[in-house]
Amino acid sequence: MSDVPTNLSPNQRALRRFLKNRLAVLGLLMTACVVGAVFLWPLVVPDAHSEMQGWVHHPDAHSDEQFAAPTGGNLMGTDIHGRDLLSRVLSGTRISLIVGAIGALVSLVIGVSWGAIAGFKGGRTDAVMMRTVDVLYTLPSIIFVIVFMTTLDGFLPRFVKSGTINAEWVPFLKFAALFVGLGGISWLTMARIVRGHVLSLRSRPFIEASRALGISNLRILKRHILPNSLGLIIVYLTLTIPAIILYESFLSYLGLGIQPPQASLGTLIADGAMQINSIRIYWWLLTFPAGMLVTTLLALNFVGDGLRDAFDPKAEG
Amino acid sequence: MYFVRRILFMIPLLLVVSMLTFVLLRITPGGPFDKERAPASPEIERNIKAKYHLDKPIHVQYWIWLSGVVKGDFGPSLKYRSHSVTDIIAGGLPITLLIGSMAFAFAMGVGIPAGFITSVGKGAWQDHLVGTLSILAICIPALVVGPILVTIFAVRWQLFPVALVGTPMHLVLPVITLGLYFAGRISRLMREGMLDTLKSEFIRTARAKGVSESAIITRHAFRIGVLPVLSYSGPMIADLMVGSFVVETLFRIPGIGVFLVNSSLNRDYTMLIGLVLLYAVVLLLANIIVDLTHGILDPRVKFE
Numbered sequence A: 001m002s003d004v005p006t007n008l009s010p011n012q013r014a015l016r017r018f019l020k021n022r023l024a025v026l027g028l029l030m031t032a033c034v035v036g037a038v039f040l041w042p043l044v045v046p047d048a049h050s051e052m053q054g055w056v057h058h059p060d061a062h063s064d065e066q067f068a069a070p071t072g073g074n075l076m077g078t079d080i081h082g083r084d085l086l087s088r089v090l091s092g093t094r095i096s097l098i099v100g101a102i103g104a105l106v107s108l109v110i111g112v113s114w115g116a117i118a119g120f121k122g123g124r125t126d127a128v129m130m131r132t133v134d135v136l137y138t139l140p141s142i143i144f145v146i147v148f149m150t151t152l153d154g155f156l157p158r159f160v161k162s163g164t165i166n167a168e169w170v171p172f173l174k175f176a177a178l179f180v181g182l183g184g185i186s187w188l189t190m191a192r193i194v195r196g197h198v199l200s201l202r203s204r205p206f207i208e209a210s211r212a213l214g215i216s217n218l219r220i221l222k223r224h225i226l227p228n229s230l231g232l233i234i235v236y237l238t239l240t241i242p243a244i245i246l247y248e249s250f251l252s253y254l255g256l257g258i259q260p261p262q263a264s265l266g267t268l269i270a271d272g273a274m275q276i277n278s279i280r281i282y283w284w285l286l287t288f289p290a291g292m293l294v295t296t297l298l299a300l301n302f303v304g305d306g307l308r309d310a311f312d313p314k315a316e317g
Numbered sequence B: 001m002y003f004v005r006r007i008l009f010m011i012p013l014l015l016v017v018s019m020l021t022f023v024l025l026r027i028t029p030g031g032p033f034d035k036e037r038a039p040a041s042p043e044i045e046r047n048i049k050a051k052y053h054l055d056k057p058i059h060v061q062y063w064i065w066l067s068g069v070v071k072g073d074f075g076p077s078l079k080y081r082s083h084s085v086t087d088i089i090a091g092g093l094p095i096t097l098l099i100g101s102m103a104f105a106f107a108m109g110v111g112i113p114a115g116f117i118t119s120v121g122k123g124a125w126q127d128h129l130v131g132t133l134s135i136l137a138i139c140i141p142a143l144v145v146g147p148i149l150v151t152i153f154a155v156r157w158q159l160f161p162v163a164l165v166g167t168p169m170h171l172v173l174p175v176i177t178l179g180l181y182f183a184g185r186i187s188r189l190m191r192e193g194m195l196d197t198l199k200s201e202f203i204r205t206a207r208a209k210g211v212s213e214s215a216i217i218t219r220h221a222f223r224i225g226v227l228p229v230l231s232y233s234g235p236m237i238a239d240l241m242v243g244s245f246v247v248e249t250l251f252r253i254p255g256i257g258v259f260l261v262n263s264s265l266n267r268d269y270t271m272l273i274g275l276v277l278l279y280a281v282v283l284l285l286a287n288i289i290v291d292l293t294h295g296i297l298d299p300r301v302k303f304e
Helices: A010-020 A022-044 A085-121 A123-137 A141-162 A169-185 A188-202 A205-212 A217-253 A265-274 A283-311 B002-026 B042-051 B058-070 B085-120 B125-139 B142-156 B169-198 B201-208 B213-225 B227-250 B256-266 B269-297
Strands: none
Touching: A010 A022, A010 A217, A010 A283, A022 A085, A022 A283, A085 A123, A085 A169, A085 A188, A085 A217, A085 A265, A085 A283, A123 A188, A141 A169, A141 A217, A141 B002, A141 B227, A141 B256, A141 B269, A169 A217, A188 A217, A205 A217, A217 A265, A217 A283, A217 B142, A217 B227, A265 A283, A265 B142, A283 B125, A283 B142, B002 B058, B002 B269, B058 B269, B085 B125, B085 B169, B085 B213, B085 B227, B085 B256, B085 B269, B125 B169, B142 B169, B142 B227, B169 B213, B169 B227, B201 B213, B213 B227, B227 B256, B227 B269, B256 B269
């Protein structure tokens, strides 16, 4: 890349490379559109009990129009309870995005601390920690989330009965368990990448200089190692979000994730797939949630791949 | 020697996994009998619990269960009480393994040539076409592919049966549904692996020695270029398992994936623990095989 000026910082150069990648910019725009639509939507929807007018409806508002094909009033048609599909798809996407984003943050916290400590301490600590990661890689991690959710399902009613927690918290706690669980199994790659990077940073002169100046390990990690790994961390964070959204949609599809009346893209697709029969095809029930999931995953993967290529050290020079 | 150690290391690992799952599920309040009619009397309830050892302390329960497992007996299913977990697994495992391995073969069989074509013709039209198709495949998960394939090929055109198993025709749609995503992933990995390899020193040496370009690509570069695909196949088998839950649910296939999902919903603990253990064994073995193959393909890898 000879046309990239050399007087810029590595991060600025990476940003320029990213902006030159048309697919990545397209992905960024698509992501922005999806995020904007799903988070602005709640601001304009009417009350769940108000009359159905116009094309903006509440995701939980029922009507007598069951399985109505898309029209001007219901742009994506209605579902089995006569609920407006457009609004359900948007609120489902919102839940999927939230699970993906918070799950990715959970995996970020675990993965970065694990990798940074292993790489920075080195020696025996490093060996034990990375062997643990190797072993965890070979275990059926998603099944642990299923076991975890099952266990929680058993405990929550008891806590409610004994008054430890409020019954209204139950859906929220299950929701939280979902992204903690999914984040808890998605940090392995992040840990490996960060550890490799920290290992290479550790022997660089400026770190040795800080050490010679008597700066504490924690401070070196915070002030020098982590800021220098930021690009890499962001890359893998963006790639983790679609992965977690995918896991969440799988679990929800199977009935193990998001519980009704809440909807995510996975449960919406499962509802649509249930209505497949040879007499009539309610194509909108499947097409729109599936299309939304594919669009979201495509957009996030384009951004993630673009960032990875932009921050790739092999692209320098 | 290395692989003997790896296999021996599985034993403590499986013990830890089984102990954690067992304790976690057994201390969970509520049980498989909650959804059924309440027992006629406390007496009967006590008898049922005694029969399944649910009244004993947890470490005793684990010990009873473990001594059964060693003999190949995972205990009775708490939900389908006339069947043992071993029976149910033995009934469902072959079909799950069949579909899983066929999807694996499909993903490799489609993905490796696709990646090969895109890397050899880098920048040409086939690179763009196959590359775009691969990215699309990665972003269209099984739970989207499956219903679409069913609607078009089974309901609308009636080329394939909608569900269940029986004839080879029954397998086509589930295998494609399960394997498509992985074919896309492999295609991308193969392309990256080949392009990286073609830049390396030993390829330059081969070129300098006057080896023909086609021999370089097929005999020298392919062997090393395929390694990223190989390292991915371990995690891929784990993800294939997750996909098989969806595929089995969608196509009503009586494999063990369905039982895993149902046992979680029904809190059929013995069933769930048995299946967790089974999946762990399959994955651990698969990873050992992957490492073995790695050593055979890449002479630089040494196991100590």
